[in-house]
Amino acid sequence: MCLLGAASFGAVCSNTALAGPDEAAARIKEITGGSTGDDALIMLDLPEIAENGNAVKVAFEIDSPMTKENYVKEVHILADGNPEPDVATFNFSPATGACYATTRMRLSKTQEVHVIAAFSDGSYGSASATVKVTIGGCGG
Amino acid sequence: MAKVKPRVKVPKTADVNEIIEIKTLISHPMHSGRAVDVDGNVVPRQIIHSFRVSFNGSEVMSVNLKPSVSANPFFTFPFKVIESGTFDFLWIEDGGKEYTKSKKITVG
Numbered sequence: 001m002c003l004l005g006a007a008s009f010g011a012v013c014s015n016t017a018l019a020g021p022d023e024a025a026a027r028i029k030e031i032t033g034g035s036t037g038d039d040a041l042i043m044l045d046l047p048e049i050a051e052n053g054n055a056v057k058v059a060f061e062i063d064s065p066m067t068k069e070n071y072v073k074e075v076h077i078l079a080d081g082n083p084e085p086d087v088a089t090f091n092f093s094p095a096t097g098a099c100y101a102t103t104r105m106r107l108s109k110t111q112e113v114h115v116i117a118a119f120s121d122g123s124y125g126s127a128s129a130t131v132k133v134t135i136g137g138c139g140g
Numbered sequence: 141m142a143k144v145k146p147r148v149k150v151p152k153t154a155d156v157n158e159i160i161e162i163k164t165l166i167s168h169p170m171h172s173g174r175a176v177d178v179d180g181n182v183v184p185r186q187i188i189h190s191f192r193v194s195f196n197g198s199e200v201m202s203v204n205l206k207p208s209v210s211a212n213p214f215f216t217f218p219f220k221v222i223e224s225g226t227f228d229f230l231w232i233e234d235g236g237k238e239y240t241k242s243k244k245i246t247v248g
Contacts, residue, residue, distance in 0.1 A: 054210060054211070055210040055211075056210075066220075079208060082208050083172075083174060083207075084206060084207070084208070086206045086208070087206055087208040087209060088203055088204065088205050088206060088208075088209050089203065089204040090201070090202075090203050090217075091201065091202045091203070091204075092201055093199070093200050093201060095195065095198075095200040095201075095219065095220060096200060096201055096217065096218050096219055096220060097159040097218055097219065097220020098159050098218040098220070099218075100217065100218060101203075101215060101216060101217045102214075102215065102216040102217075103203075103209065103210075103213065103214060103215050103216075104209070104210040104212075104213075104214055105208050105209055105210055106172070106207075106208050106209070106210050107208075
């Protein structure tokens with residue numbers, strides 16, 4: 001049953017090297033400049049097990065007053081087992097009044113997902129979670 | 141290619157200082173450039189790489205998308221209403237093609 005299901009997808013992944021945790025760690029260092037921030041401010045909502053890696057729901061919420069003096073500038077979503085670690089970067093402004101978002105991403109295999117938040121005062125926060133993927137999503 | 145169609149859900153009215161939720165979806169295959177079709181040919185990369193939201197002409201929120209975002213990119217995010225106005229939503233595809241949608245909101 002499982003094999004039939006996979007074959008009927010019509011499109012399969014080509015053989016490409018996946019990024020791996022090292023590349024993701026390097027990318028995180030590039031974003032934050034090596035500084036480590038306060039982890040308590042970010043709530044990350046990810047499924048423990050994703051049956052279909054083609055569409056994995058990811059949601060984050062960051063506790064911030066979102067005023068001109070103190071707001072979240074950027075939120076990066078990274079997946080360390082995909083062909084390239086970057087998934088999406090959200091740019092917020094004080095006009096949003098709160099800082100949260102939801103989207104769907106591809107995950108090629110079981111891996112760790114990182115969310116990095118850049119605050120307006122130059123500090124950073126991060127959160128991560130492992131997602132078990134049953135059918136890979138050809139993520140790219 | 142299937143027709144690309146943007147959809148947006150914004151409340152028609154809101155109170156002053158109310159934080160509303162905006163939902164957006166664009167039907168798009170998001171070809172990552174890594175998948176091969178049934179004949180074994182690589183499907184060239186064709187994704188929506190940028191999404192921007194403006195309110196009364198100034199940008200309030202944007203997203204840079206990579207091929208790891210799923211087909212039919214979907215977003216929900218907040219917005220704090222301080223006055224009536226118009227939202228302009230813009231999606232930019234590889235190659236520069238743009239898709240837009242506008243929505244009005246009234247404070248009352």
